[in-house]
Amino acid sequence: MEIAGLIPNSTVDFPKVLAAVVFTRGCNMNCFYCHNRKLLNPCAPLIPNEEVFGFLYKRQNLIDGLVITGGEPTLQEDLKSFIAEVKALNYKIKLDTNGSKPEVVQDLLESNLLDYVAVDYKAPWARYEEICAYSEVGNIEKTFKILQESGIAWEARTTVIPHITPQEYLNMCKKAEQFPRYVMNKYRIPEDFLLEDKLRLNMPPYSLDELKNIRLLVKEAQKNICLDN
Numbered sequence: 341m342e343i344a345g346l347i348p349n350s351t352v353d354f355p356k357v358l359a360a361v362v363f364t365r366g367c368n369m370n371c372f373y374c375h376n377r378k379l380l381n382p383c384a385p386l387i388p389n390e391e392v393f394g395f396l397y398k399r400q401n402l403i404d405g406l407v408i409t410g411g412e413p414t415l416q417e418d419l420k421s422f423i424a425e426v427k428a429l430n431y432k433i434k435l436d437t438n439g440s441k442p443e444v445v446q447d448l449l450e451s452n453l454l455d456y457v458a459v460d461y462k463a464p465w466a467r468y469e470e471i472c473a474y475s476e477v478g479n480i481e482k483t484f485k486i487l488q489e490s491g492i493a494w495e496a497r498t499t500v501i502p503h504i505t506p507q508e509y510l511n512m513c514k515k516a517e518q519f520p521r522y523v524m525n526k527y528r529i530p531e532d533f534l535l536e537d538k539l540r541l542n543m544p545p546y547s548l549d550e551l552k553n554i555r556l557l558v559k560e561a562q563k564n565i566c567l568d569n
């Protein structure tokens with residue numbers, strides 16, 4: 341696995357589980373507000389897998405889970421064998437994905453290798469290309485469907501950017517199925533960005549009050565939205 345980052349412990353990335361977090365290298369999207377832009381660089385330095393497993397082996401009695409995030413973890417060819425090895429050390433696994441590889445998620449679910457999944461729902465389908473440089477949104481819909489039918493604990497999550505109106509957020513939430521948990525996160529302007537995105541990144545984020553109002557508006561369509569994050 342191409343792992344380019346490791347957080348030894350986190351209480352906020354895996355609901356109700358104290359977990360370490362690993363960041364995989366590479367992504368098939370290019371969201372203009374990406375906060376992990378260094379992971380998109382194919383030359384980003386890697387942490388050897390032996391080092392990651394050495395860490396997990398030592399922490400077995402101190403942390404309960406591992407969050408695999410990115411980048412986009414489902415692009416990693418050896419993701420399945422990596423997770424199987426981590427699970428053998430009794431860790432719970434949370435996978436963070438942009439939803440572009442439904443077949444990978446399905447295979448991991450069928451092999452009982454996942455305990456929790458978070459899928460990004462970044463924008464109205466018609467605006468994915470503009471915002472994430474990705475157009476095959478049918479894959480993301482398919483990932484939602486697979487998770488919905490699987491019975492696993494999962495969530496959809498959205499970073500609320502000022503370039504999308506509250507009404508658009510409501511409409512995209514109406515179009516989706518009922519998520520078991522839905523998280524709308526505050527947008528922060530990234531420190532690292534592409535020069536061509538500078539102009540659109542200058543748009544001021546929604547205030548906290550505006551974000552709260554968007555969450556309340558969207559609750560009409562998504563009953564399980566978190567109102568307290």
Ligand code: SF4
Binds near residue numbers: 374
């Ligand atoms: S999907 Fe995530 S890692 Fe990939 S470009 Fe978008 S924000 Fe960055």
